Each structure stands twice: as C-alpha cells, then as structure tokens.
Amino acid sequence: MRSVLVFSVLAAAAALAPLPAAAIKKTPYPEVRVELPTAAKSEPALEAMRKELADAIKRRNAGLLYELVGPTFFWTDRGEASAQFDRNRDALHNFKVAFGFRPYGRDSDSTNPEDQLWETLDDIASGPALVAMRGRAEVLCGPAAAEPVDGKAVERANEKVEDGGEDFEWVYSLGEITLTEEPGHGGAVATVAKLAMPVAATHPPTQALGNNPLPTHFQLLLPSGKTGWVDVKSVQPLAVDKLCYGKGPDGAWKIVGYEQNG
Numbered sequence: 001m002r003s004v005l006v007f008s009v010l011a012a013a014a015a016l017a018p019l020p021a022a023a024i025k026k027t028p029y030p031e032v033r034v035e036l037p038t039a040a041k042s043e044p045a046l047e048a049m050r051k052e053l054a055d056a057i058k059r060r061n062a063g064l065l066y067e068l069v070g071p072t073f074f075w076t077d078r079g080e081a082s083a084q085f086d087r088n089r090d091a092l093h094n095f096k097v098a099f100g101f102r103p104y105g106r107d108s109d110s111t112n113p114e115d116q117l118w119e120t121l122d123d124i125a126s127g128p129a130l131v132a133m134r135g136r137a138e139v140l141c142g143p144a145a146a147e148p149v150d151g152k153a154v155e156r157a158n159e160k161v162e163d164g165g166e167d168f169e170w171v172y173s174l175g176e177i178t179l180t181e182e183p184g185h186g187g188a189v190a191t192v193a194k195l196a197m198p199v200a201a202t203h204p205p206t207q208a209l210g211n212n213p214l215p216t217h218f219q220l221l222l223p224s225g226k227t228g229w230v231d232v233k234s235v236q237p238l239a240v241d242k243l244c245y246g247k248g249p250d251g252a253w254k255i256v257g258y259e260q261n262g
Contacts (some may be wrong), residue, residue: 023168024198024221029160031223032153032196034146034172034238039129042140046245049253050125057122062101065121069095070246070254077260078239098258124243133244133257141244141259145236146172148196154238161198161221170238171218172196177235179228183217189228196238200227237262 049068056064073091075082075098084097084104096102100115110116127143148154154170162168172195179189183203202215217229244257 023163024161024200025163026200026221026225026227027160028225029157029221029223030153032157032170033149034174034194034196035149036146036174037131037144039144040132040140042130043253046140046253049245053125053255057118057125060116060118062116066092066095068255070248070256072256074244074257075260076258082260095255095258098260120241121243124241130245136246139244139246139256141242141257143240143242145240145242146174146194146196146238148238154196157198157223169199170196171199171220171235172238173230173235177230179220179222179230181228183219183229184231186229189226190222190224192222195223197221197223203229 052064053068055061056068069092071091073094075085075094077083082098085094086097093102096109097104099121100110100117102109103115124143129144130140130142131144133139133141173192174194176191176193178191180186181189197220199218200221201219203217203219204213204215206212206215215232217231218235219227219229220235221227239261241262242259243255244259245253246256248254
C-alpha cells in the first residue's frame with residue numbers, strides 16, 4: 001500500500017477494513033494536513049541487527065527472533081498501553097503475546113503456527129526508513145509514515161464526523177490525487193495533496209457481517225463535507241503499526257517496543 005511504507009496494496013486494503021458509510025457523518029470538519037517526518041540516521045550496528053531480524057522472519061526462526069528482543073518492551077494500542085500488556089511479566093513474554101507466539105494469559109507458547117504473526121512482523125520490520133519516537137529520541141521506530149502537522153487535528157476532526165463512537169479509518173496521499181464522483185470514473189470532485197481524509201465507504205461495499213471482497217476504491221470525506229472516490233492504490237493509511245528499536249544496557253540494539261495503531 002505504500003510508496004513510503006512497506007505493505008502491499010492488497011495488504012493495505014485488507015488492513016483498513018473500513019466500516020459502512022453510516023459510521024461517519026458526511027459533514028464539514030477541520031482539515032488534517034500531513035507531512036513525512038525526517039528519517040532518523042541509523043547506525044551500522046542497528047542495520048546489522050535489522051538484517052538479523054529480517055533473516056529470522058524469513059526463516060520463521062522463533063529462537064533467533066527472541067534473541068533480538070531487549071530486556072524492556074513496551075506495547076501500545078492507539079497511544080495507550082495495550083489491554084494485554086502485562087507489567088508484571090518480562091519483555092519476552094509480552095513480545096510473544098503481542099505477535100501471537102503465546103496466548104494471552106498463558107505461560108506456555110502456542111503450538112499452532114497459524115497464531116504466529118510472522119507476516120505482520122515482516123510488514124513492519126522491512127521498511128527501510130525509521131523515525132525517532134516522540135518524546136524518546138533514543139528510540140527509533142518504523143516503518144516511517146506521514147503524520148498530522150497538528151497533533152490534535154485528527155481528534156478535532158473526529159469530533160465532527162464520528163457517528164456513534166464507532167472506529168473508522170483515515171487515509172492520505174503525499175502526492176496529488178483527484179477524487180471522482182463514481183468509483184473509477186465520473187467528474188472530478190476535488191484534487192488534493194498532503195491531506196488525510198476519513199473513509200466513508202468502499203467499492204465493493206463493506207458489510208458489517210460476513211466475508212467482504214478487497215475494496216478497489218474508497219469513498220473519502222473531504223473537509224468541505226463533500227465526498228469523492230479514489231483507487232485504493234493511490235492512498236496510504238494514516239495509522240500504521242510500528243516496531244521500535246533501542247540500545248540495551250550493553251549498547252546492543254534490540255527490539256524494545258510495538259506501537260499498534262491499526
């Protein structure tokens with residue numbers, strides 16, 4: 001899905017899984033401008049560690065993977081501590097739970113390979129660019145993604161468009177995109193760039209229950225309150241999961257956190 005991220009277009013469409021149009025109000029809202037943060041300089045030691053990580057993921061080698069987890073590990077979900085994060089357990093336990101290697105509330109690892117989120121790890125570990133974590137410059141996280149210029153912009157916009165408190169997705173494009181009246185055709189509604197917008201509907205439509213086909217187009221809500229359609233390939237999700245790296249007491253780079261945003 002991403003010119004600046006690591007996910008494929010199909011993975012992006014599946015990850016977004018927008019709710020039906022009734023999940024948001026089609027009303028004007030404060031615009032959400034976005035920019036790509038400056039990439040952090042990565043030390044050779046960190047790049048070497050990330051190559052080891054990529055190899056462990058490629059080989060599906062859990063033992064090698066666990067060796068790369070640091071003695072401390074945070075796990076946030078949309079900016080708050082994950083409900084499954086156990087402060088009384090060690091870093092490796094929480095890492096295993098976060099990525100499906102150990103069931104929540106258990107002391108032993110899962111025996112079902114399908115529970116292990118290797119593809120998720122591959123997605124968030126393979127992005128080349130990293131950015132410094134807000135408030136913790138010594139921690140680098142990736143993949144790099146655009147962020148709101150105003151940190152409170154999405155919150156203010158959500159207050160205008162949310163309907164019933166249901167979750168919905170925001171997408172953006174750094175380059176110019178043109179929204180059209182119908183999926184893939186029709187007159188131009190607007191041309192925008194560096195702007196995040198909420199997803200109002202999908203084509204084919206997304207149903208609340210049952211299996212849904214991957215969408216080919218998103219209907220986006222402009223700050224003016226108008227809507228228009230874009231190809232899913234032309235936008236990126238604003239909320240992306242990130243893996244974070246930091247130096248341990250011995251100076252070695254390790255995995256120190258997981259920011260779950262999707």
